[in-house]
Amino acid sequence: MIAARQLFMVLITTLLAAQANAEADFGDMSADQKGLAIAEQVKARDRGWNDSRAAMEMQLYRRDKLLATREMRIQALEVVDDGDKSLTIFDTPRDVQGTAFLTFTHVLEDDEQWLYLPALKRVKQISSKNKTSPFMGSEFSYEDLNSFEVPRYSYTWLRDEPCGDTTCFVILARSKDPYTGYSKETIWIDKDEYRPLKVKYYDKRQSLLKTLTLSDYLKYLDRFWRPGKQVMVNHQSGNRTVILMKDYQFNTGLTGEDFTRNSLMRAR
Amino acid sequence: MARTGQARTAPLWALAAFLAAPPGGHAEVQGYVGIQSRWFPDTPLDQRQRSASQSLVVVPEWYQQFNNGDDSINIKLFYRHDHNDPERRHGDVREAYWRHVGGGYELTVGVNTLFWGVTESRHLVDIVNQTDQVEAPDGEEKLGQAMIHLALLKDWGVLDLLVLPGFRERTFAGEAGRLRSIPVTVEEGVYASSDGDEHIDTALRWSHYVNDVSVGLSVFRGTSREPLLFLDSERGEAVLRPYYPQMQQSGLDVQYVNGDWLWKLEAIYRDYLGNKLLSRTLATDFAATTFGFEKTTVDIAGSGWDLGWIAEYSYDSRPASVAPFDDDLFLGARLSLNDIAGSELLMGVSQDLTVNDAHLAVVEGSTRVGTATRISLELNYFHSNSPEDALFPLRQDSFVELGIDYYF
Numbered sequence: 046m047i048a049a050r051q052l053f054m055v056l057i058t059t060l061l062a063a064q065a066n067a068e069a070d071f072g073d074m075s076a077d078q079k080g081l082a083i084a085e086q087v088k089a090r091d092r093g094w095n096d097s098r099a100a101m102e103m104q105l106y107r108r109d110k111l112l113a114t115r116e117m118r119i120q121a122l123e124v125v126d127d128g129d130k131s132l133t134i135f136d137t138p139r140d141v142q143g144t145a146f147l148t149f150t151h152v153l154e155d156d157e158q159w160l161y162l163p164a165l166k167r168v169k170q171i172s173s174k175n176k177t178s179p180f181m182g183s184e185f186s187y188e189d190l191n192s193f194e195v196p197r198y199s200y201t202w203l204r205d206e207p208c209g210d211t212t213c214f215v216i217l218a219r220s221k222d223p224y225t226g227y228s229k230e231t232i233w234i235d236k237d238e239y240r241p242l243k244v245k246y247y248d249k250r251q252s253l254l255k256t257l258t259l260s261d262y263l264k265y266l267d268r269f270w271r272p273g274k275q276v277m278v279n280h281q282s283g284n285r286t287v288i289l290m291k292d293y294q295f296n297t298g299l300t301g302e303d304f305t306r307n308s309l310m311r312a313r
Numbered sequence: 314m315a316r317t318g319q320a321r322t323a324p325l326w327a328l329a330a331f332l333a334a335p336p337g338g339h340a341e342v343q344g345y346v347g348i349q350s351r352w353f354p355d356t357p358l359d360q361r362q363r364s365a366s367q368s369l370v371v372v373p374e375w376y377q378q379f380n381n382g383d384d385s386i387n388i389k390l391f392y393r394h395d396h397n398d399p400e401r402r403h404g405d406v407r408e409a410y411w412r413h414v415g416g417g418y419e420l421t422v423g424v425n426t427l428f429w430g431v432t433e434s435r436h437l438v439d440i441v442n443q444t445d446q447v448e449a450p451d452g453e454e455k456l457g458q459a460m461i462h463l464a465l466l467k468d469w470g471v472l473d474l475l476v477l478p479g480f481r482e483r484t485f486a487g488e489a490g491r492l493r494s495i496p497v498t499v500e501e502g503v504y505a506s507s508d509g510d511e512h513i514d515t516a517l518r519w520s521h522y523v524n525d526v527s528v529g530l531s532v533f534r535g536t537s538r539e540p541l542l543f544l545d546s547e548r549g550e551a552v553l554r555p556y557y558p559q560m561q562q563s564g565l566d567v568q569y570v571n572g573d574w575l576w577k578l579e580a581i582y583r584d585y586l587g588n589k590l591l592s593r594t595l596a597t598d599f600a601a602t603t604f605g606f607e608k609t610t611v612d613i614a615g616s617g618w619d620l621g622w623i624a625e626y627s628y629d630s631r632p633a634s635v636a637p638f639d640d641d642l643f644l645g646a647r648l649s650l651n652d653i654a655g656s657e658l659l660m661g662v663s664q665d666l667t668v669n670d671a672h673l674a675v676v677e678g679s680t681r682v683g684t685a686t687r688i689s690l691e692l693n694y695f696h697s698n699s700p701e702d703a704l705f706p707l708r709q710d711s712f713v714e715l716g717i718d719y720y721f
Contacts, residue, residue: 112653138684166427172573174572178611178619
């Protein structure tokens with residue numbers, strides 16, 4: 046029995062991997078169809094990670110001067126038919142240590158968000174319309190940190206162009222969310238592994254607002270690429286924020302029970 | 314003698330060993346120390362009351378997880394040294410509990426602080442912990458409560474079952490302190506129950522949320538956290554003394570989220586049980602409610618600032634003389650700058666709609682300095698010209714407080 050089940054699991058995993066690694070065939074698709082197909086391929090290759098834990102360090106720079114750092118731990122749960130769930134626990138700055146943030150991302154409906162305030166021992170539900178405000182004084186907005194869900198955007202493939210040692214698809218994505226802070230995003234995705242390497246964000250007046258560069262990618266469980274470093278530069282203010290991700294762990298046994306309002310209250 | 318000494322120190326050694334080599338799992342030692350300076354510009358009603366107050370607060374916390382996070386020990390202590398008022402010089406065990414998380418349940422045994430409710434200006438449903446009144450006039454600081462708390466996590470919601478042994482008396486400012494009654498309220502109370510402060514209270518709460526609606530229903534049975542005050546004498550001087558009747562309180566809290574609007578409602582009904590009358594002070598059953606909304610405007614004009622508006626109405630069926638929020642409207646605004654220093658500003662005004670000349674206002678601002686220090690400035694304004702209003706005793710006690718807290 047056990048052997049049969051193991052064999053079945055191996056088979057399934059191999060099939061999934063084969064499907065994900067198959068060279069996508071864009072045939073004679075239109076630019077919009079191709080853009081969508083590329084986005085779907087990015088998501089498809091990131092299916093099956095189940096759950097993860099990681100440590101995040103955020104460095105806040107005003108021009109080139111490091112002003113502050115923030116440390117947090119992030120637990121995430123993949124939800125197959127909907128958006129992912131995540132729980133973020135703050136370690137620094139120390140006056141907000143123990144504050145925790147629970148998000149249920151939904152593909153089509155509004156996200157749900159709760160904040161736990163340890164000083165008051167109170168869980169507060171917060172409006173999910175908050176997309177554009179800066180996260181903890183950084184150059185990342187809440188919208189930038191949400192999990193990527195394909196149906197939230199419309200896409201157009203623009204061109205292929207060399208990027209670093211490889212070649213990238215360059216696609217245009219427009220958020221369908223009326224509360225978005227951006228008019229459009231241009232995304233560079235490498236053709237070999239379908240990893241986003243660069244994103245340019247344009248404000249509502251169509252001018253370039255920010256550029257995100259994702260680098261130091263590492264492969265986990267032989268399949269899942271995660272960037273070790275993300276740099277967000279704000280072209281209008283000259284400020285930038287660096288996110289360093291460390292200690293990634295997958296399949297740590299997290300379940301839906303670890304992503305509830307009760308678990309938010311006891312998150313440390 | 315030596316044997317006794319050894320027996321006494323044995324648990325300490327065990328604790329030391331535990332601290333030195335924690336049995337796996339996440340552990341933290343944290344907390345804060347702070348100094349606060351309060352200044353009261355108006356002449357006090359009682360000449361023994363001081364016009365300024367300096368105090369020091371220390372709040373250490375220790376957390377240790379074990380058994381792969383299924384069990385944890387949490388300790389949070391509190392001590393304030395107030396320069397003028399010995400009654401405000403007080404310590405408390407805010408938390409000291411062991412928690413076990415099992416499949417579909419959480420069991421907490423020890424001293425803990427819980428919060429129930431949704432509204433901002435008043436916390437009617439929040440009943441488990443006694444108010445640490447000398448800490449803050451808004452009543453949001455609570456004393457630790459001993460409890461056995463079983464939370465059942467089900468598909469149909471969370472069911473909290475609580476057994477609460479041991480009662481905590483409300484803290485009151487002493488003779489030299491401000492923000493108090495005239496005459497002074499002494500801490501030592503009298504009880505309706507023959508068990509005194511050893512009456513075992515019970516509480517039950519069911520809470521659930523479906524889509525955009527969260528609901529909580531609660532029942533508490535035991536010693537009232539809110540005392541009735543009656544005129545008494547101590548050392549030949551008139552004082553007010555707390556009387557703690559037995560009661561049953563039913564509570565409802567509802568929240569509905571619609572876009573950037575949060576609609577909130579809390580309502581309670583309190584039945585006093587047994588002996589309701591003491592020294593001409595009658596415990597009258599009553600109903601009270603607070604409801605309103607909070608609306609947040611994010612990223613105002615691309616500034617990155619968020620502004621939240623709060624409007625809440627409070628009703629209490631008791632007369633204005635005992636219920637400060639009998640027919641009151643609260644309007645508030647919370648501004649978050651979302652800057653590196655995490656600067657925030659909170660403003661609120663509460664106006665009695667029946668008694669024209671009674672209102673209070675509060676402004677609280679805070680910002681981070683460096684990596685772990687927070688500076689805060691708070692203004693509290695009380696105004697009342699009507700002796701029938703519960704705010705009347707505070708009419709000369711408007712104050713400014715400057716605070717610095719260092720987090721470790």
